[in-house]
Amino acid sequence: MPDLSLSLITVNQTPLDLRGNLERIKNAVRLAGDKRQVICFPELSLTGYGCEDAFYMPYLVDGALKALLTLAKDTARLDALIAVGLPFRQNGLLYNCMALLHRGRVVALIPKQHLAGEGLHYEPRWFRAFQSAKGEFIASEETALDGAYFGPAVIEYGDLRLGVEICEDAWVAGRPAIALAGASVDLILNPAASHFGFGKYDIRKSIVEASSREYHCLYATVNLLGNEAGRSIYDGSRIAASGGTILHESHRFSFQDACISQLTVSLSGMRQRRQRIYSRKEEMPDDGGALPVIKIDRSSSAPGFGRDASFARSEDASHRSSSIPGYTIEIKTIIDDTQPSRQGEAIDTDAVRFNEFLHAETLGLYDYMRKTASRGYTISLSGGADSAACALLVERMIRRGTSELGDHFFVKAGLPASSPREATKGMLHTIYQATAQSSETTESAAAEVAAALGANHHRIDIQDMVDRSKGLVEGVLERSLTWQTDDLALQNIQARARSPLVWMIANTTGSILIATGNRSESSVGYCTMDGDTSGGLAPIAGIDKAFLLRWLKHMEETGDEFGPIPSLSYINAQQPTAELRPLEAKQTDEKDLMPYALLERIERLALQDLMPPSGILSILLAEKDAGQARWTTAAEHFTPDELKQAVSRFFQLWRSSQWKRERFAVSFHIDTYNVDPRSYLRFPVLSAKIEEDAGKNII
Template sequence: MSTLRISCATVNQTPLDWTGNLNHILSAIEEAKKEGAEILCFPELAITAYGSEDLYLSYWYPQKALKQLEKILPYCEDITVAVGLPVRIHEKVYNCMAIIENSELKGFVAKQFMAIDGVHYEFRWFTPWEAHQLIKFDFFGKEVPLGDMIFEKKGIKYGFEICEDAWRGKIRPGYRLKDRKVDIIFNPSASHFAMGKTLQREELICESSKIFNVTYFYINLLGNESGRMIFDGEIMVARNGEILLKNQLLSFRDFQVKTFDYDSDSESHLPIITSLNKNEEFVQAAALGLFDYLRKSKSKGFVLSLSGGADSSTIAIIVAEMVKRGIKELGVDNFLRKINLDFSPKSSHPEKEIVGQILTTAYQASENSSKSTFDSAKALSESIGAEFLNWEISQEVKSYTQKIEKAIGRKLNWEKDDLALQNIQARARSPIIWLLANLKNALLLSTSNRSEGDVGYATMDGDTSGSISPIAAVDKYFIINWLRWAESHLNYTGLKMVNNLKPTAELRPLENQQTDESDLMPYALIVEIEKLAIRDRRSPVDIYLILKDELAIDNDLLKSYVKKFFRLWSRNQWKRERLAPSFHLDEFNVDPKTWYRFPILSGSYEEELKELDTY
């Protein structure tokens, strides 16, 4: 019987934070040693952080990563450690796992397939390694092997599939590892978070353990490394098609270590039953994203223009949950230290006190704002403990409109100047909320959502203003339903008034009874169109033909909605190019920097939309 005690470590890293990244790795090695681990595997690119972008293309950055690896060696006595880093060979950079045993570098395994879909652009930086190829690499005067190879410990053979390697079907490295009769496959990954994605991974890892007849270890990075992608820090072990170990996802800790006793003769274990709740995943990921963004940007808190509506209220709740969840996992003192807040709570339940220190909300009323949205914003802000401010922007709007009226020689009116009069109200709010954020050295939170990004239903330099846009990758229909869930399941009674309001921009006179869906179309329909248009890349005619059989909508009305979506989508790409950085939270998003590129200038689907009229 052959046994090995194996640890997997997820780490929350940051590009260019060499000392912090190294300390996380060394702390994880120390903890694994205390647990008696004989092998410890980290995620890919753990030394540098995955999100290093074009730093990988420099000569000095991969070289410094090698020097960091050299610093790790002395801490690896009596243990085998696999850790990821970039390795440059002449003009090419390779994504590698370094394998250290008893403080000696045994070699590098190089990634064979690059992720190039969705949020990933790995071919920009890395060159795929060829199967079976093995070379000698000069590691500070010592030649070590680099390439496609396997290792052995205590008679147990193991190899690697590095992240994307495992998603390549019949050509993946796992088949060659099976031919080499490995017992264990490690999958060190930097796999971005998306709601529901853990189920896809479970299926892949369970199936892999059966196909290759191995114990399969999956180790993912953790946290919001560099601004947009969030990693969930997932660790899983599977054998015979069953999950044997799974950790808590989306931890607020700097690292997690999970240890597993591998037994080559063991046939079965009790399976791990995993439950998935998309609402819970969303709030945990967004809360972790804000936590990391706050502390890594070294800001002093958040400022939020709280309208009383769904989007800004969602973000307020996420901040409150960030505090609640951070305290629960880290403890009050450690949480406050992490966010650099010098504050001593007086209460034994200090969540509201801390929210009051880091979140400032402001209701900015125009002449078209209602009492119901003011009451909604005030009630929610007070219920979570945030500082609540309010003021009117009527004087600023009047000043702008009078100046332009004088310049053009006529009065503005709602019949002729509807869009301009709406936008000036949204834009008038921006300078003063930025002023407040600057005064507090805080991050301004932008409130636009993905549905608004689709159709440009947001004012550039108005409600799109912000340092970070936490929900820009989430559709409005999901947000509306999530708020109801949060009221009942997270016990935010302050959401009651929010959930009783219809989404509205409140930019036209109140007697117009403006609502978002009357301006656009039902949010549930936008979701269906965008999935087909953006995620599945279907044409307007395809979308119409699919939806007319699925939805109980008049055919002419459905055509008009499809046309409206594509026309608005095309003319508003410039807005999406300028949106504040957003978290990738769903299976797809519309951020051209992370998921979907589209020309700023185009023919706006004119021929394709005319074709609709023939059906």
Template sequence: MILAAAALNQTPIDWENNLANIKNAIELARKSKAELLLLPELCITGYGCEDLFLSNWLPEEAFEKLLIIQEWCEDITVAVGLPIRFRDHVVYNTACVIRNKEILGFTAKQFLANDGLHYEPRWFTSWPAGQETTLERSGKSYRFGDLVYELNGVKFAFEICEDAWRGDDRPAGRHQQRGVQLILNPSASHFAMSKTDVRYHLVVDASKKYNCAYMYANLLGNEAGRVVYDGEILIAQNGNLIMRNQLLSFKNVDLECAEVDFENPMPVAEKVTPLPPIDENKEFISAITLALFDYLRKSRSRGFVLSLSGGADSSVCAVVVAEMVKRALNELGLEEFARKLNVFSVEDLEQLEFRNDFEKLQFLTGKLLTTAYQGTVNSSEDTFRSAEELARSIGAVFYNWTIDDEVKGYISKIETALGRELTWKTDDVTLQNIQARVRAPGIWMLANINHALLLATSNRSEASVGYATMDGDTSGSISPLAGVDKAFLRQWLVWAQEHLGYEALQYVNGLQPTAELRPAEQTQTDEKDLMPYPILNQIERLAFYERLSPEQVFAQMKGVEDDEQLKMHIRRFYSLWSRNQWKRERYAPSFHLDDYNLDPRSWLRFPILSGGFQEELMQLG
């Protein structure tokens, strides 16, 4: 049997886009002579509809779209995902099977994801294993529940995303007892660095353990704003990988086919072959560039604006935009690249006709990225050179101005009102913050003029301890790095210089991270203000990924540094964490790129007001 699976770049309630991608996938599968096509979870509506799933109208609209899709399924069997409101009071996450324009039934998801990014029990009801009933719609009856289907003598059934992550209780074991030879898994499994290795084993190991073929299809791209899907497609049989696609494509539809023999199946593999080691530096740039590309086009914006300080975070932001242009252009070609973004004029494209590839990249990056260095008396020549050389090397528009007059104006107003002078001894934080805040209006003006997205540059390490100025360096339409720690970003810049060819990164890679908000003679650095970033990141992970108490964190980290120094850093971390939740509530939307993030609207909720771990920190001694 020729099996096909398609990764689709869908958007919540974008019916035209979603149905066009589904139709395209069906047509491509039919041209490939596929007999069965698997599409991702909830692909008709999009997975990220959030509380719209609670409405009466959304599931009904999705069913109407299903009836349109049904007519496209001539001479092919297609599995397509949608929500079904059942008997007017509960909603199920389902996969519908259509064979030659006939709906054979709806399989409902048994296990609902309820951790990290996922809140499925808020919207859906889980279906009990082994149960089947009838769905009535417009005078017709359809099978509904935990179903087994048959095609060309091959029995197949479903595990829908989270169903496969439930260990020995997963549906696959029950399917084996029912004689199922093929398991289909339509998924909306979010991207996280190194996660593909876990997913690979969920699929390939299952095909061996349950003596079956297994086909997996994931969503693709930045669907709804924060979450990225890698579009993974896997086909395996008896522990043998038959097909695995290239992840994180810029295409709307990535369809893959493979021929699987059910009469003479592949012998059971003695050992599942592991994936090659995963390079998270490569994964990071692949994911963030796709996330930015989709965010740009789906928000109908015309580019990006960036306050380029010459430091690590803003340098990463500049490079990922340049890489976004390079990668999307290489995969899609100029015509499709321009069509999808819809920001270039006919004159723009005519100018590219006689340019070489490097000149095209420079031109397109300049059209999509505008930067500005906003210096003060506390800024250094090193950071200016770092910013200017990087912008020049990638082709970004680069402006340079100072904000000293604006800073002096605000300071003068407050000094007059208070009747005293502001000094670094008594007003350190105030004098630092006004510099960061004064940078926001000008860069926002550029964003408004360009109809562009303003990139905020905060990272996860800063977010955890509130080391950022609200309405200053946190200002932005989107904060692409807020889910990634500073230590990772610093080493990534070194990797990008060496492996991606951004030689202008030599300047930032030679600098110690600093906010440059205090006078130069104070030699301000981030780690002097906080603690070493590797220590901060380890405390953060143990505290809020592993969910350990301060005492437990100390026990885990004992020996990393002097005991008293470590206790001081733990106290500082938990204290800063507790008092800065209000900042994390106000950060611009960020991408989920690592295995956890601190966004209270997606991964980690924490009270704005709390006891601040006072008793727990006292127990450290």
């Protein structure tokens, strides 16, 4: 009975770190063992996926090739077929390729045929999509590269036939898998660099499941891991399926440097099914689309890296730490490939998203901290929802990281080892900065949450700074500043007066200042430039306020694997407020703007679905009339004219605040879209009054 041994290895890489990236790949190959197997790493794992315009730099591309040849040399004694991603220059053009290595030689370089150019992706800016009818053999002075095949191909490795389609290749209609299935491949590898976003993992899993059924093969994907380049977070997932059944689904969002899923799968059942399914004979080309078959010579034999790096094999799925700190391995033997792996019970969407949000954010924060050689985070803790959410995420970063890595959590970050509670005291610095407009409610809320989390918390009164600034400007203008005539200026000076002190704390502690704004506020410019937007990282700027409020309530009452945080009740009992106007004004965010749930609905229709104001108004009215207005519990109280005003106000605030979004701190991509003009949504700083379309067609 023919068996396939497959290692899917995710790695947490850093753009341009060729030395470190190569070392992590080599360590992972060692841990995979010296048996005959197929080993697959993610897309562009040698250089990192997020190199941006550094892909234009010749020394990066040349360095990637040198790293590849080094990897080939160092794995020459293994009888493993190793697939690793890199940018490769051929005939003066740059391609996104997977290199296949065997016994010290580059057997083939498989180029990506369909480039991702939507949302966060700008691959067509740097790479050429391979569109030729045939490939070619490479002539090179490098012995290990000379004779390698460049182009789509079927690889024959002993009695195993396999092919590769890279990430986006699997998301299009005319995908490479069609020709590969026509060539009767047993295995299709899908190395990926697929960033996290709500709901995206389920889509990827369904593609794997459907591909294995439609193309009658073992279909396997491996994704990058961690916060690679600053904005995108990768879940490190490894998924394998056969005959429409998920065989393996790994854990996600690991804090490890690398995670290995090792599968041993019987191919007999799959081959028998492929042979007897008559419909396949009509649907698939007999010649596999004339794909060349690259046969790997396995005549030579030699021992591998050494027995000290191998693992005993188990019949059951298991998770274990390796002999190298920061690496884990999962082992699964599947004798009958028709039996699905155990999957967790389905849970409601909010619970799934709460869990994904927490895991993606905490991993993103950890990688951002250690890759910038910082010593923690500083937050201006206002007693409101946003800053509390950020503080909680930092604390959970420490709890999750130390739970998974132990003391290696601190080793990776270059910090002294300590208990999670002590680490939080040294790595999470919070400050409440009071003015005359600050209430006892927010001050006590900040103190209670900081104490519950174990933060290093302080209180400072900055009213003297506000008064002095106000007095100096009054002297320049030769008049008094009042709330009746200078409301905006008097609000903003308070926010800006908080910036210098919290920056100073961040500088003196070697920590990163967190800007606490969310996407809802960013989309309408409800923030003060050089005030609450101050910071080096804005981790929640990619998520809406309505979601954050629900998540904080969930963490108060239900919590995560470390339990709930009852002190969040001090936050959740409040109406969100900037607390910049006099207390008697009873300022709230939703009074200044609109209900956050309605704002999120308009924002999503406008920025994700790209609908005009008139179209959005029509949808809101239809949802209201049908009783389907989930965007607010008070929907029935909104008149058509009030909804029209809300839509118009959103677009007016959106277009007039683009200059602010151009200056925001680096933010994480979490949802299906974001408003960061440097990653997802570009918009002109100057534009027409599109809000005037709220009741009519735009032209």
